[in-house]
Amino acid sequence: MALFVILAGCNMLPQRSEQDVGAEIPDQWVEERTISQPVFEHWVEIFGDPQLSNLVSSALANNYELKAAAARVDAAIAQARIDGASRWPQLSFFVEHEQMQIREAGFGSARFGVFEALFGLSWELDVWGRIRDFQQAAVLEADATAVDYHGARLSLAARVAQSYFELIEANLQAAVVEQSVKDRNIIVSLVRGRFQRGLVRGLDLRLALTDLANAEVELKEARNQIQIITRRLEILLGRYPEGKEMDVATLPSLPTDIPAGLPSELLERRPDVVAAYSRLQAADFRTVSSKKLRLPRITLTAAGGTRSTDLTELIDPRAAAWNVITGLVQPLFTGGRIRGEIFRNEAFAEGALNFYKSTALNAFREVEQALAAEEWLRQQEISLRKAVEQTEASQKLAVYSYRNGLIEILTLLDSYRSTLNAQSAHLFITRQLLNNRINLYLALGGKV
Template sequence: MAAWVLCFLAGCVQTPPRDPLQETVPLPVSWRARPVAAQKGEVGAWLASFRYPDAVALVTAALDGNNDLQAAAARIRQARAQARIEGAPARPQLELAPGFAHAGAGREARAYADDGTLWTLPLNLSWEWDLWGRIADARRAADLSADAAEADWRGAGLSLAAATVQTCFELAEARQRLAVVQASIDDRATLVDLLQGRFNLGLADGLDLSLALTDLNDARAELQDADNRIQLGQRRLDVLLGHYPAGETGLCRQLPELPEPLPAGLPAELLTRRPDIVAAFARLRAQDHRLSSARKALLPRVNLAAGGGSLGNTLADLSDPRAAAWNLALGLSQPLYAGDRLQADIDLRAAQSDEALYLYRQTVLNALREVEQSLAAERKLLEREQALAGAVKQTETSRELAIYSYRNGTVDILTLLDSYRSTLTAQAALLQARLNLLNNRLALYLALGGGA
């Protein structure tokens, strides 16, 4: 025992110092995928940068009504209550236990009244002097777990905001695609009407009419697919907002323009800004304190116990000062052998602390990857969007030429129908590219951990 006390006094039973930057891989001074000049400035709120009132309204409603976010808030309250429970043994415990007993004739009934009754009013006080900080470590671990839960809640709010905006963008893209497909159907229907009239007059080949009808039905199938995507997007939005999934949302009809890039900050700043990293580091420190508490369980414990109260043969006797009695005891206990339970608990906590350290490092690496990936992807996505915009213009020109040439008899029906399909494919691809750009920007903002 003396050896353990001396070891503690020498500072052996302490939580290790932790620094978020020192516990992970060496970080570069700037993001590799973006020039340093574009990184200056503080990472701030990103929602307003889209200049999209529909998204702002939906995010506000989601943060107020989403059930998953409310559940995360409830977990914070649970963790704070658990922290109070962990710290309770360091405070005096007072108990009042009034009692009544009745005994029949015999030697054991001598202390009782003539009718065999005895009233008692004991008051017991107990308190453990947290000499080594074992209870304080357990309380600190619980507080850090509550801090982690709060960081999780902040992260859940950011994820919810991003998911809501992303769903809004996807719904807008589906509605714009529906309009594009409908316009293509109108053009193809005009061609079918023309061919049907010419066929009725014996001026058109039945094969041409059949091919045009087939192409029209294919476009109508695409229309149903686009309409189904709209219904899915509307219902996802309803659930994110905590509403019944009626699928009647009228917002999100046009994709916004890609906003100007916001500052990305520096890699080291991510460690204290991004909620999942903050939560992982808090859990690491919590495990350190649990390990310290487990080690201190081997040290002696000092307990103070006090009792007092009164007893009497009647209720009136309980208020008589002469019936009062009290006692006070100071105890020292030293664990000697517990079937290896205490050492196993230390080994368990040490392994959990190691696990928390590796999880923290992996969380940081994943966060860094997400930022670098989004920064690098934006340039490629912009180039793709520009190429597809040019392709749309070219296919529209080709379609107009194909219509003119078909009317003059210089191209066949297959060439004309192919021009319709190429135009629709290019328009749909351009919409998807713009959606990918917006979603990638959302992913970047979420990866940076800035507020919505």
């Protein structure tokens, strides 16, 4: 009776649910202001940039971090096979030859060889499913590792896309600064001419030359930023980081549709959440398997073979000797090893459960954050676009006013700096909008 009670306790897996994340899951996203739309399966194509699509494809084929992740999947699958090997009979066979010499007093010595052919078989009958549960845990771990690989593909595609957009922005920023340097040269020529005619002081020319020098420094920094981003992108593509200049166009328009799906769908789609749940299930199977260590084990052992000085007799089945042993092993005292194994696996399962809840809640946070940032960044972009228009208009007025002696040199130079700052900020926020959309696709677990 006690055996059946123990067996019943060992066979009970905890009742788990993917929806149990430690908090109530809403029907709609809190920050979403429109009806949920399906998540795009291949979000890279949404931007309509063939060069981006080609770069992502190249990275997925050549990135070494991704290849390492693929190798981990193969290793996890092999480990699952190893952990399940004990369910089957283990058979070994070997042949050996032994050379012997016997000496007898007064009779000399005799030398002869002995041939042996031996086999051994061992098999633990998995009547309680202990080995099967252990193997199932390894299979779930392999599943989680495979999902990690898909998550790595998604993360790599996102990093390539963000680096690509960052490179485009860096080139546009450099173009803006380069134009600013040209404008500052025009200002220097204007001030120098007025100085030579005695219309302004030498201080005005010094300030204009200082402003030009600062703009040239900014241009060098902008070009240096291009090579830094280029090398980082080359590494993602699996190339040598030579900093080779890439032909890039302009930042694409932000896709109008915001795919968000439903919060509950995230638990079945996002790779890190799915992997965490698989590892939780694996921990449960290991706990059940360790509890079954307390049950009796039935083993089958067989051994046999032949031994002869004549090689031809080695394969004669009549010369073979063998034995078969069936055994029953019941652990009685193990010094706390089995109990410790159970407690350890229960602790791992508890840790896996809390890690799953933390991963799921963090996934919800990232989606909500990206959805909330979308509107804020849009408003920022509109305001900065207006600022660019106003500063460009004020710059033209400032040049006219300075030519006619209506304003000081500092006001003129400040108008050029304001224009440069507004243009730079607008480019930055435009890229941030694209980056945030990529973060949304990443948070939603879109495919590539």
